[in-house]
Amino acid sequence: MARIVVALGGNALGNTPGEQIEAVRHTADSLVELIGNGHEIIMAHGNGPQVGMINLAFETAAQSDETPEMPFPECGAMSQGYIGYHLQNAIQEKMAERGIAKNCATVITQVVVDKEDQAFKSPSKPVGSFYSREEAEALKEEKGYQMVEDAGRGYRRVVPSPLPVDIVEKDVISSMVDKGELVIACGGGGIPVVEEQGRYRGVPAVIDKDFASEKLAEELEADFLMILTAVDRVALNFATPEEEPLTEVDVEKAREYCEQGHFAPGSMLPKMKAAIKFAESRPGREALIPSLEKARDGLKGQTGTRIVAGS
């Protein structure tokens, strides 16, 4: 029996509530199979499209009626509730189907970041709507937003993507896991907070869900960090004639591949970096990057990419 933190991408959750309900039932199937095999699962997930949708809805509504503006951390908290509800509902259903008597619940999670993180100096993560150059200038002026031109489609606000330093609710999560409960936590990488005069204050930022999941896996002393993706295996020279899928790679080699630019930033690169960090955090720990569909086979080593400590 292994303890496994499973990280699910926000893109795998669809773009509407209906799509999300379908997607989570599918995900729940894979996860509950792992649970049926005796493993302990802790679930983390992304929220890119979902927090974008929530943010956009409030931005749009704030323009045309008395809806207040909704800060980014609060939008993230909403996405944790929204996605967590669907996930726990689907997992509860699939466990009941298999006669697994386990509880499942979502814990709203704040993740601490360092105020001095370099990311705050160069915000890079686009969020919310597209604006014209004039609108972008106005937002910069009025609200102090950082705006960038995004791939010819207009201007967007960018927020920093700092690294996770600590998980505020880690002890709660840990004792729930020790009790045998399936916990959904760190949704969207967690609500980013900084420590300030003895309190945690939410900041407009996005913590990469791969790094937050890695932090969670370390805190929970997990055996495996499993980062689900859309392809069967991580590949070198992805989408070229020289594409070469990776079955198992040690952290030194993996780091080399990262430096050689084999992995796309915002996609496979953070997954590989989080995998490396976890694999070298303590002897015996491994990271796995299989496809969502083949999570079970990934754990057995039949598919996916395994990232292991060097010998």
Place this chain on the structure above:
Amino acid sequence: MARIVVALGGNALGNTPGEQIEAVRHTADSLVELIGNGHEIIMAHGNGPQVGMINLAFETAAQSDETPEMPFPECGAMSQGYIGYHLQNAIQEKMAERGIAKNCATVITQVVVDKEDQAFKSPSKPVGSFYSREEAEALKEEKGYQMVEDAGRGYRRVVPSPLPVDIVEKDVISSMVDKGELVIACGGGGIPVVEEQGRYRGVPAVIDKDFASEKLAEELEADFLMILTAVDRVALNFATPEEEPLTEVDVEKAREYCEQGHFAPGSMLPKMKAAIKFAESRPGREALIPSLEKARDGLKGQTGTRIVAGS
């Protein structure tokens, strides 16, 4: 030391994120004082203004851009994340200030209602925006919404307000409370779900937070149900020259007052009904209805209204 389920009204949380942050710090002060005195607190809360705001933002955005429509249960789940984040953040801060080493976290909570509940036949709870008669007719036609004229201000959608039957995450919440953690649960009365072919399906409805809190208090075998309100005491003939504040009342008398129409539906009436239900659920249980500011004195019997089982 007593175990106390505290129910906080959504109206006490303000109408904007900024107002809510202020409000919860104030609430946290009162609660943490009770904890400092050795009591176990479980926190439930309403979400009327907040879920209304979220629902409205999505309705508005869905009209003017590609934002999907957001079903009512999903809006409720978002409100649990949004309010829970602020509450746990403020409570964590206040506990740290007083050197109380306790964990605090929000659990996303689904509450089961009966498909056959009479409330589904006569939806009564207004939600979301105001519409013209023509718009209301169109929504009735297109989406099957029930619409009513609301106090001369236009037409609004009404959803049913069924009674809570069960709390899906009760075992998780219970074991967290047993571990000494401060849990925030059943936000907005819980996400309403019905049981259907072995799964829980979200339904557009609003469960009264007073009844959900009462159910939670019974499940957790609490000693007290404390329903916070805006006035110092429940009163007979409220806001008339004959106003008479109630200090202590037994369930028989309380029921009589309810029948005599002393308490406003949607305001003090559900609080009294939930209080009666809890006080008579088991010998020794009491319900308290003090003001938010005087929660501590309410527990000591120095203020508020006490509802006790008859002799």
